[in-house]
Amino acid sequence: MNKNDLVAVVADKTDLPKAKTAEVIDAVLDAITAALKKKDGEVRLVGFGTFSKSKRKAGIGRNPRTGEQIKIASSVSVRFKAGKALKDAVN
Secondary structure: OOHHHHHHHHHHHHOOOHHHHHHHHHHHHHHHHHHHHOOOOEEEEOOOEEEEEEEEOOEEEEOOOOOOEEEEOOEEEEEEEEOHHHHHHHO
């Protein structure tokens, strides 16, 4: 399912126009992004899951083409942990 499919499904369930539904979905995604940008950002959606940040340490890797060692910088990634209700619905 892509974003357009999601907009169509939500629009059908809520009887909202697709344009308004797309605005609402964009607002939700923007709010989640803004919350994760904060220092200790985390978003908990009870019954669905939790979005959180995770730090990756710097390390050394290899270029697969040349075999040369390269430095991999530390970074922050986003993790999602499914809630119980979502896990139960999928299983």
